[in-house]
Amino acid sequence: MQQLNRQELRQKLVSCSLKATHQRIVVYEALLGLHGHHPAAEEVYRLLKPANPSISLGTVYKILDVFAENGLVRRVFSEQGCKRYDANTMAHSHIYCSNTREIIDFEDPELEELLQGFFQRRNMQNFEMHSFAIQLTGNKKEPDQQVSITKL
Amino acid sequence: MQQLNRQELRQKLVSCSLKATHQRIVVYEALLGLHGHHPAAEEVYRLLKPANPSISLGTVYKILDVFAENGLVRRVFSEQGCKRYDANTMAHSHIYCSNTREIIDFEDPELEELLQGFFQRRNMQNFEMHSFAIQLTGNKKEPDQQVSITKL
DNA sequence: TTCCAGATAAGAATTTTTCTTATGTAAGAA
DNA sequence: TTCTTACATAAGAAAAATTCTTATCTGGAA
Structure with missing residues (x-):
């Protein structure tokens, strides 16, 4: 998985005309780090909470949604009851x-x-x-x- | 879509070693009737409730789950947050x-x-x-x- | 810096799904 | 037919997942 630094992540967000907020950067970073893991919003939240105590679950939901709308992540079709996300947007x-x-x-x-x-x-x-x-x-x-x- | 009568539906259930209860029959019938519609449990429930006032939403969930496990219906992968079902089990x-x-x-x-x-x-x-x-x-x-x- | 459109936190509210338990019933056995 | 019992259902509580609301905050343009 591509190893982007914060500055590059920032670029990526801006190139989608998204404000590069701290929350968006850490969410994106987490998704890239979890390559092949297809987390749900809840999992991303749990992962980020310790280092980002102020982040809110609702925000994570919103961010993942915005990312999906802007093609930064793929929603993974799932038989399970919840939405999953994949930062790998290559064909697979x-x-x-x-x-x-x-x-x-x-x-x-x-x-x-x-x-x-x-x-x-x-x-x-x-x-x-x-x-x-x-x-x-x-x-x-x-x-x-x-x-x-x-x-x- | 195949137009099965109640007796044939009953047969179909029995052939999957499922008890042919009234609830299962009407749920299956509804799914077949909604060909191409891919309803969620909630929709099936709303549809059946008027003619079957005693049916419960939990039962519909359970029945759809049992049907899916037994190959009577297909779970439809969905980007949305909820599970959808399809009575058309042919390859498509x-x-x-x-x-x-x-x-x-x-x-x-x-x-x-x-x-x-x-x-x-x-x-x-x-x-x-x-x-x-x-x-x-x-x-x-x-x-x-x-x-x-x-x-x- | 200042300003403000857009983003976030917090938590309430809603939606979706599962679980629990008492009761009911299909279908095989007697 | 009636009895029996394993399985199914109803009802509603509970849990899980998601959205919404509102006050506050902030990234980045000017």
């Missing part, structure tokens, strides 16, 4: 493990390319597509081990 | 329209086939895939009109 899919309840990042350039190509050719009437996302649902055979792919 | 994708906030069923056999083939060939280590799902996010150009595809 998610794996839902029924065993461990994890949401796992799954980067498969071939898959992305395949779909990219498909949708470029596919003629959709009355629809302007912004993005697509795939989820795989299943089980990790070894819960402790990672999921990986071998080339075709 | 969902389109999220940012304008209208709709979730639209999108059947594209070629796409399903393409992915089916891809995942059959793709070797995934330590993962047993049960299903995959795609969402397209974007905007309907004409909010009132339908989205459709033209063959390649």
Whole structure:
């Protein structure tokens, strides 16, 4: 995950015409630090509270929402009852493990390319597509081990 | 959408080793009737309450959960905060329209086939895939009109 | 610096979901 | 058919997740 310093984070916010407040910076920093973890607002709040005692949960909700609207983070589709966020806005899919309840990042350039190509050719009437996302649902055979792919 | 009578619904439940209670039958019936609508528990409840005054919201939640566990309905991944359900368990994708906030069923056999083939060939280590799902996010150009595809 | 549109804190309020417990009922057994 | 019991439901409390309200504060433009 890209390791940005505060000044760079500040830049990133400003480039989205967002005020670079301290709260927004630490929330963004936390999300980047939690690469692959897809936290809910509550988790981000719990993480930040010790070092930022004045931060409020409502603010974290608002900030995540604003970030999502501005494309700084992705909302992760979730079968669970709560919203999750992902600072990785690159094209990637998610794996839902029924065993461990994890949401796992799954980067498969071939898959992305395949779909990219498909949708470029596919003629959709009355629809302007912004993005697509795939989820795989299943089980990790070894819960402790990672999921990986071998080339075709 | 398949138009099943009560007796057939009863059969369907029993075939999943679920007791065919009146509540389950009307919930299932409602879901089938709302083809393409992807309701949340609350919506199903509101719909059923007039004709079934004794039904309880908690029961609807439980029933939808049981149905999902038994493959009678699909949980629809949603960016929104609440769980949605879909009685159409055939392979299909969902389109999220940012304008209208709709979730639209999108059947594209070629796409399903393409992915089916891809995942059959793709070797995934330590993962047993049960299903995959795609969402397209974007905007309907004409909010009132339908989205459709033209063959390649 | 000053100023102010927009951001935050705090906590109330609302919405969504789960849980608990007493009661009810479907469906198999007698 | 009636009995039995394991499972399902109703009701509402409780918990969890999210939004809203309002007073206060602050980043950054002028």
